[in-house]
Amino acid sequence: MSPLFRTALRDAFLSALVALGLFGAMVGLRTNVGNDGKLELLARPTSVAILVGLTFVGRLAIVLWKARSRTVPVKAGPSSLSGLGRYMGPALLVLALTMPLYSSRYIIDVGILVLTYIMLGWGLNIVVGLAGLLDLGYVAFYAVGAYSYALLAQNFGLGFWTCLPLAGLLAAFWGVLLGFPVLRLRGDYLAIVTLAFGEIIRVVLLNFTSLTGGPNGISNIPRPTLFGLTFTAGGGEGSFADFFGIEPNVTYRVAFLFYIILGLALLTNWVSKRLRRLPLGRAWEALREDEIACRALGINVTVTKLTAFAIGACFGGFAGAFFATRQAFISPESFTFIESAIVLAVVVLGGLGSQLGVALAAIVMIGGGEMFRDFAEYRMLVFGVALVVVMVVRPRGLVSGRAPSVSLGTSRTISADMVSQGHG
Amino acid sequence: MTSLLTVDALTMRFGGLMAVDAVSFEVRQGEITALIGPNGAGKTTVFNCITGFYRPTSGKLALHMPDGDLELAGMPGHIITRRAHVARTFQNIRLFQGMTILENLLVAQHNTVMPNVASGLLAVFGLGRYRGLEATALDLAKHWLDKVGLMARADEPAGSLPYGAQRRLEIARAMCTRPRLLCLDEPAAGLNPRESDELSVLLRGIRDGGCSILLIEHDMGVVMRISDHVVVLDHGKKISDGTPEHIRNDPHVIAAYLGEGDEGLDDAANAGEAA
Ligand SMILES: Nc1ncnc2c1ncn2[C@@H]1O[C@H](COP(=O)(O)OP(=O)(O)OP(=O)(O)O)[C@@H](O)[C@H]1O
Ligand SMILES: [Mg+2]
Numbered sequence: 001m002s003p004l005f006r007t008a009l010r011d012a013f014l015s016a017l018v019a020l021g022l023f024g025a026m027v028g029l030r031t032n033v034g035n036d037g038k039l040e041l042l043a044r045p046t047s048v049a050i051l052v053g054l055t056f057v058g059r060l061a062i063v064l065w066k067a068r069s070r071t072v073p074v075k076a077g078p079s080s081l082s083g084l085g086r087y088m089g090p091a092l093l094v095l096a097l098t099m100p101l102y103s104s105r106y107i108i109d110v111g112i113l114v115l116t117y118i119m120l121g122w123g124l125n126i127v128v129g130l131a132g133l134l135d136l137g138y139v140a141f142y143a144v145g146a147y148s149y150a151l152l153a154q155n156f157g158l159g160f161w162t163c164l165p166l167a168g169l170l171a172a173f174w175g176v177l178l179g180f181p182v183l184r185l186r187g188d189y190l191a192i193v194t195l196a197f198g199e200i201i202r203v204v205l206l207n208f209t210s211l212t213g214g215p216n217g218i219s220n221i222p223r224p225t226l227f228g229l230t231f232t233a234g235g236g237e238g239s240f241a242d243f244f245g246i247e248p249n250v251t252y253r254v255a256f257l258f259y260i261i262l263g264l265a266l267l268t269n270w271v272s273k274r275l276r277r278l279p280l281g282r283a284w285e286a287l288r289e290d291e292i293a294c295r296a297l298g299i300n301v302t303v304t305k306l307t308a309f310a311i312g313a314c315f316g317g318f319a320g321a322f323f324a325t326r327q328a329f330i331s332p333e334s335f336t337f338i339e340s341a342i343v344l345a346v347v348v349l350g351g352l353g354s355q356l357g358v359a360l361a362a363i364v365m366i367g368g369g370e371m372f373r374d375f376a377e378y379r380m381l382v383f384g385v386a387l388v389v390v391m392v393v394r395p396r397g398l399v400s401g402r403a404p405s406v407s408l409g410t411s412r413t414i415s416a417d418m419v420s421q422g423h424g
Numbered sequence: 425m426t427s428l429l430t431v432d433a434l435t436m437r438f439g440g441l442m443a444v445d446a447v448s449f450e451v452r453q454g455e456i457t458a459l460i461g462p463n464g465a466g467k468t469t470v471f472n473c474i475t476g477f478y479r480p481t482s483g484k485l486a487l488h489m490p491d492g493d494l495e496l497a498g499m500p501g502h503i504i505t506r507r508a509h510v511a512r513t514f515q516n517i518r519l520f521q522g523m524t525i526l527e528n529l530l531v532a533q534h535n536t537v538m539p540n541v542a543s544g545l546l547a548v549f550g551l552g553r554y555r556g557l558e559a560t561a562l563d564l565a566k567h568w569l570d571k572v573g574l575m576a577r578a579d580e581p582a583g584s585l586p587y588g589a590q591r592r593l594e595i596a597r598a599m600c601t602r603p604r605l606l607c608l609d610e611p612a613a614g615l616n617p618r619e620s621d622e623l624s625v626l627l628r629g630i631r632d633g634g635c636s637i638l639l640i641e642h643d644m645g646v647v648m649r650i651s652d653h654v655v656v657l658d659h660g661k662k663i664s665d666g667t668p669e670h671i672r673n674d675p676h677v678i679a680a681y682l683g684e685g686d687e688g689l690d691d692a693a694n695a696g697e698a699a
Binding site (some may be wrong): 166248274275278279280282283285287289290292293294295297298299300301303307402404405406407408409410411412414415418419420 | 471475476477501502504505506512514518519520521522523524526527530531532534535538541544545547548554558562566573575576580581583584597598601611698
């Protein structure tokens with residue numbers, strides 16, 4: 001028996017022991033209400049045995065697999081996806097552009113959801129992936145955007161297209177306001193404080209009843225119009241269906257919403273890709289690599305971090321306004337920490353800084369999660385296992401490696417182990 | 425020779441430790457001034473004060489500019505690079521490892537290609553003078569790539585370079601900020617003799633190009649060969665100041681280095697050989 005196999009066995013045995021401790025109590029014992037109304041204890045040793053066995057085998061497989069991939073020197077080259085990526089991006093774009101033409105309403109709805117997360121992922125990617133600032137409260141800006149639109153529409157009767165830029169600006173403003181005190185913190189501290197800010201915004205929305213309606217939220221948020229044409233279900237004067245002389249159909253509205261979020265997401269993509277090649281984006285990446293060196297080169301670290309925070313927040317605000325108009329109803333419940341966590345998971349799984357990776361991760365996580373809705377109780381389990389598997393197989397995300405922003409000759413992807421992930 | 429930087433009674437205290445104790449010296453225009461001393465003498469601390477990483481406990485740092493003096497003490501680091509044009513390198517190399525060599529040199533020109541945030545945002549939409557500025561920045565980057573012999577590797581990540589090349593790249597990056605004063609913290613550390621010689625040539629070239637240099641260095645060969653003026657620190661105090669010739673024969677300096685043990689002896693011996 002090789003020493004490697006022995007350590008793997010020991011590791012698997014220890015994991016199985018931990019599993020036994022956990023599952024022994026949680027799964028192995030079940031309380032039932034007996035016939036006489038008393039609680040009775042039911043032992044389920046087989047379930048425990050199966051779970052512990054699975055843990056043992058799984059852990060053994062992981063350890064052996066990792067050891068193998070370490071001993072076989074894999075060429076530390078760019079990600080295998082980057083070659084494919086040249087075709088994958090355009091292919092996905094074509095798919096997205098044509099999707100509403102042949103898909104059912106349900107699929108388009110899922111598409112809208114996925115695109116919302118892609119957009120949020122791309123927005124957060126600016127902050128986390130490029131500037132290397134770990135922001136756990138991104139949902140705060142999503143909420144600011146949503147409430148900005150809802151309140152402006154409700155109180156001043158403004159339409160979606162007027163409010164969209166305002167929502168972005170307000171979110172960016174809050175980004176600067178929140179960023180100013182916290183950006184001198186680094187790493188874990190920054191993460192904790194941004195997390196707290198996310199919660200504070202939610203709690204304020206919940207308790208500022210006179211303005212936000214508190215837990216009841218805001219309803220009847222107006223739908224967007226296409227150059228003044230509405231998408232009411234019944235058709236009628238000034239509606240899209242009436243103007244073109246076609247049968248009114250809800251699918252038009254859903255498809256319209258789909259194209260709006262597609263446009264917004266593409267805008268986010270375009271701006272962040274462009275920024276990466278400009279001095280501002282380059283400074284963000286330099287900041288992620290080495291903050292002290294940046295200072296020595298005359299870069300104003302605070303201002304540079306704030307711009308990343310503000311621009312990321314701005315896109316969060318756009319997405320929030322879209323969310324409000326799509327749902328027509330918002331309440332603080334939609335802006336809990338789990339949303340921040342999902343968006344961050346999309347960014348990390350996709351590969352920090354990678355646009356295509358974020359899109360793929362959102363499709364897999366959100367789209368896949370939606371598909372698994374039928375298996376309601378196993379959904380979170382599958383989700384968790386998928387996360388673990390991706391992190392074991394591709395620790396730097398689906399698409400790792402960094403493409404240089406400028407080159408004299410041929411530009412080659414930089415291997416991920418060279419690139420820093422930032423320290424906050 | 426006119427004076428570029430006047431360090432006047434510079435003092436830096438960390439709690440009970442006097443890292444720099446009332447040190448005064450001059451850095452003259454167009455010269456290479458070396459700052460030497462045994463380990464822990466306070467050399468890097470002096471640099472950190474000059475480049476705004478530390479706020480000195482007391483003392484003055486007057487940079488003489490054509491349009492009047494600029495007081496560096498207490499000025500934030502990025503402003504010192506930007507307004508006073510003082511650039512530096514680090515004792516332990518600090519490159520942007522995951523970015524290419526060319527990118528490293530462009531980040532150094534951040535303030536020229538993006539004078540303010542508004543211009544940075546306008547550039548997204550192709551507005552403003554960005555294109556012209558970027559072209560100028562690329563030219564300067566290529567100039568320094570050529571000078572430090574890294575043109576062929578411009579598109580490789582900085583982290584993949586061998587040690588000596590990383591040192592040269594860090595100097596090139598500092599030069600891309602168009603400095604008036606270049607502060608180098610042990611640029612010859614870890615270099616082989618041939619690389620040290622190349623470094624000496626590079627530094628003399630920079631000086632002759634009009635940029636004054638303040639140099640911390642343990643390699644006495646390099647110091648004696650290229651310095652115009654040497655300042656010696658020991659335990660935070662200045663113990664000697666003068667030409668390399670003067671320093672080599674100063675009994676205080678020899679005593680300070682002899683007190684250091686083997687390494688100091690070697691250094692003193694090196695200094696002797698170089699004579
Ligand atoms: N931030 C700090 N906090 C506390 N003490 C410090 C700090 N920075 C430096 N020191 C102390 O100040 C003294 C001088 O340190 P400095 O790094 O300036 O020495 P040096 O001359 O550069 O030495 P070396 O040749 O080893 O680089 C040392 O005793 C060091 O421990
Ligand atoms: Mg030092």
